[in-house]
Amino acid sequence: METYSKNDTKPFGGQIAYRQVEAMYDGNIIRDKKQDFKDTWQNISDTGSLYICLASKLYLNEEEAEAMMEYVSAGNSLVISAGLIDENLLDKLGCKEMYSEPMIENAMGQMKSTGVSTTRQPDFKYSYYYFPFDNYFTGIDSTDTRVLGYNDNKKPNSIVHFYGKGKLYLQCEPRAFSNYFLLKENNYEYLKKTLAFTVAEPEHVYWDDHYNKIRSRKDTDRNFSSFSEIMKHPPLKFAFWLSLLLLAMYILFGGKRVQRIIPQLKPNENTTVTFTETIGRLYLQKKDNKNIADKMITYFNEYIRNTYFLNTNQVNADFVAVLSRKSGVDKDKVETLYRSIVATHSSSIVSDYQLLSLHEQIQQFYKNKGNKN
Numbered sequence: 485m486e487t488y489s490k491n492d493t494k495p496f497g498g499q500i501a502y503r504q505v506e507a508m509y510d511g512n513i514i515r516d517k518k519q520d521f522k523d524t525w526q527n528i529s530d531t532g533s534l535y536i537c538l539a540s541k542l543y544l545n546e547e548e549a550e551a552m553m554e555y556v557s558a559g560n561s562l563v564i565s566a567g568l569i570d571e572n573l574l575d576k577l578g579c580k581e582m583y584s585e586p587m588i589e590n591a592m593g594q595m596k597s598t599g600v601s602t603t604r605q606p607d608f609k610y611s612y613y614y615f616p617f618d619n620y621f622t623g624i625d626s627t628d629t630r631v632l633g634y635n636d637n638k639k640p641n642s643i644v645h646f647y648g649k650g651k652l653y654l655q656c657e658p659r660a661f662s663n664y665f666l667l668k669e670n671n672y673e674y675l676k677k678t679l680a681f682t683v684a685e686p687e688h689v690y691w692d693d694h695y696n697k698i699r700s701r702k703d704t705d706r707n708f709s710s711f712s713e714i715m716k717h718p719p720l721k722f723a724f725w726l727s728l729l730l731l732a733m734y735i736l737f738g739g740k741r742v743q744r745i746i747p748q749l750k751p752n753e754n755t756t757v758t759f760t761e762t763i764g765r766l767y768l769q770k771k772d773n774k775n776i777a778d779k780m781i782t783y784f785n786e787y788i789r790n791t792y793f794l795n796t797n798q799v800n801a802d803f804v805a806v807l808s809r810k811s812g813v814d815k816d817k818v819e820t821l822y823r824s825i826v827a828t829h830s831s832s833i834v835s836d837y838q839l840l841s842l843h844e845q846i847q848q849f850y851k852n853k854g855n856k857n
Contacts, residue, residue: 486567488658488696490516493790498538502691504666504675512689519694523796526616530687531559531649534679537692538658542566542573543701549573557648561682565655566695567619577626577645581656584618600641600660602633602677609636610674614666617641618658634680644681653681671765711795773834777842781825784846799826812854821845 487494490502506514517524517535521544533557542564544552549572556562562841568583585795599611620639624631633642642655656679659665714720749853785796794803799822808815822848828834838853 486540496662500663500666509689514689516691516693522551523546525688527554533560533688534686535562537564537691539566539696541568543698544570544572556650556652558675559649561651563653565658579621579623582620610671612668617657773839777828777834813852
């Protein structure tokens with residue numbers, strides 16, 4: 485799932501981007517914002533700050549879009565990266581977006597090596613293997629808007645709009661700022677070069693943690709269209725409060741006679757393992773056994789660090805003993821597994837047998853954890 489959350493370590497989370505921003509502005513504490521932009525702008529009066537928003541899709545109502553333009557006009561920099569950007573904002577720039585969402589049933593066939601580039605290095609591409617970067621902007625007014633980057637088809641997917649005293653940066657390929665993309669070779673430089681266009685020493689740095697949770701237009705319109713509009717009309721306002729009163733009475737008296745249903749909790753899923761297997765199948769088509777093995781090792785070590793809080797950079801006898809004790813897997817099996825990991829990682833060529841053996845040992849670890857007598 486594409487969350488782009490600062491706390492999400494999964495492939496399409498935003499933890500790597502967040503840490504990179506922290507490093508770029510190490511003299512500035514990042515301030516997380518968990519409310520809509522209209523409320524954010526009402527509580528600040530900045531004239532030289534940087535606001536960063538990553539989301540799978542960006543849904544805004546008219547008031548939020550207007551607040552963003554006011555923030556930019558005051559002299560601030562607003563950086564937005566979203567696959568689908570709301571027309572309420574695009575209309576203020578006078579441009580459109582061509583958005584393409586891959587069909588799930590054809591997902592495997594659509595994946596390929598794909599990348600993005602910047603106007604500073606138009607012939608150099610930051611790439612990875614996944615869904616192609618097909619989104620782009622059209623109808624750009626060159627009077628106050630400049631193109632900053634392109635997709636594989638040389639279509640503009642990154643722009644800057646000059647408004648008032650500030651700048652609004654829009655990029656319609658948020659996967660280029662995901663953990664998975666930024667950890668690929670030198671792709672981390674793409675984020676650095678994107679932010680290089682912004683103010684060098686911002687007054688404050690804000691990280692949005694609100695819009696990456698908005699999954700539909702109903703979520704962002706709810707407070708505006710439902711509650712606010714009801715409060716404007718006395719008959720609707722009276723009916724609303726009466727309904728709440730009746731509902732409260734029903735819960736108060738009816739709840740005493742009806743036993744609450746106890747929901748059945750679904751067991752936690754190991755999504756990291758699932759993703760590793762999926763990416764492995766993708767690279768298997770290319771017969772790139774070394775790349776498959778390296779990614780299997782990377783995500784397995786990430787699982788060990790997050791689950792058992794162990795440092796996988798120092799694999800020795802003590803590490804093996806502690807991991808065996810915490811996971812419940814026999815010490816001999818843990819030692820054999822990490823011996824295979826070290827041998828595979830140091831090999832320049834990985835055979836099919838090595839790859840299958842490594843995969844089987846990792847799977848046995850997941851199956852046997854917690855079963856040690």
